[in-house]
Amino acid sequence: MQQLIFFLQRYKYFLCFILLQIIALFLTINNHSFHRSKFISSANSISGNFYTKKNSISSYLDLRSENNSLIEENQLLKNKISLLEQQIDQVDSQTKIDSIANQQYKYxxxxxxxxxxxxxxxxxxINRGKKHGVTSEMAVVNHKGIIGVTDFSSENYSRVRSILNRDSKINAKLKNTTYFGSLSWDGKDLNTVQLADIPRQATINVGDTIVTGGNSTIFPKGIPIGIVEKNSKAMIQVKLFNEMNRLENIYTIINFDKQEIKDLENANNE
Amino acid sequence: MNKRTFNLLLSFIGLTLLQVLILNNILIFGYVNPYLYIIFIFIFPYKVNRFPILFSAFFLGLFVDLFSDSGGIHTFATTTIAYIRPYFFKTFFQKTEVDYEFFTMSQESFGKVFNFIASLTLIHHFIVFLLINFSFNNFLNVIVNTLLSCIFSLILYFVGNFIFRRKQQL
Structure with missing residues (x-):
């Protein structure tokens, strides 16, 4: 007994140090695994509030460029609307226009x-959380293209795993074809991501557009990602449309049919 | 609460906020990120009882982690340098625990202080970048990041220290 107390007395600092290190290491490893609740993340009320305050100051500095991008987006949407109006005019008797009840995605x-x-x-x-209907595994995009997938939500904030994360895997395809592959990032350049597993028979040219594939329940089909920059045998380098260091306004996409699709797929497996 | 504790608490909060709101956004050449908050560990009073420094370092790292979504990376690194601080103190300043009471950093020669701070900063940065990378790929990247960030942190620290000291004399 005395020996034990002597031991504790002698190594008390070292034991305390080891204990703290184990906690730190546990948090680090926990941060790298999926689908766990995370205590140490920026999506909690303390750090979330600080970041909101900081953001409200710094967003003033970008107002001009943000305005420009909003105008750009408006223009794009207006063009789309006029195109759709024309289509409705033409094929009014054949197509049924989706009513709100059949809406699959909500932005x-x-x-x-x-x-x-x-x-x-x-x-x-991001400053949207469970209160606004945002939970984990939802797509985050802006008008230029994809940004990431939410992985953890608190009441008012959510943490988003960026596409610039080595753990991210996103289903992507060549626009206007049905060939799809998976998109990941090698951690080197913040403007290029890598597309792998595209079938060999697909012809890929530099400058081709890559969009989301719609094979997952997270991203709707056809959200722009980037253009092919370099095409080597194993990997296709894709240049992103988004400048990942200059993001501000985003949309989170809620898929109403997600649970239904998942249930169906699970039922199929059993 | 006496004045000294209050000052320490203030510098704890101040350094954490400085780090997460300003310094984490400074990215020279795309990857050089200075970590200045660790000077809290150098200015923490030198005492025989080492529990306060261990726990303060732990919580300092935890707060920085909380803001930068890095799990426990900074916690691990700060606790490590807090633990090895007395051994480096003994080696670089050639002093024992008896001298703790009368020790002030400003009375030591610049060379000794520089060696002490530079070596601890280097260890801290190396651990941080190794854990951020979280794999043995890109090891060269880790070394380059560590060295460049370390140089930048040290420049910031000594320039800041110089300006601060001048102000106090006036």
């Missing part, structure tokens, strides 16, 4: 309050 607007792009595993924080 929730929001803002990035913390952006990150210099690490191998990047996470963003």
């Amino acid at each position: 929730v607007d929001g803002k990035i309050i913390k952006n990150e792009f210099h690490k191998p595993y990047n996470f963003l924080t």
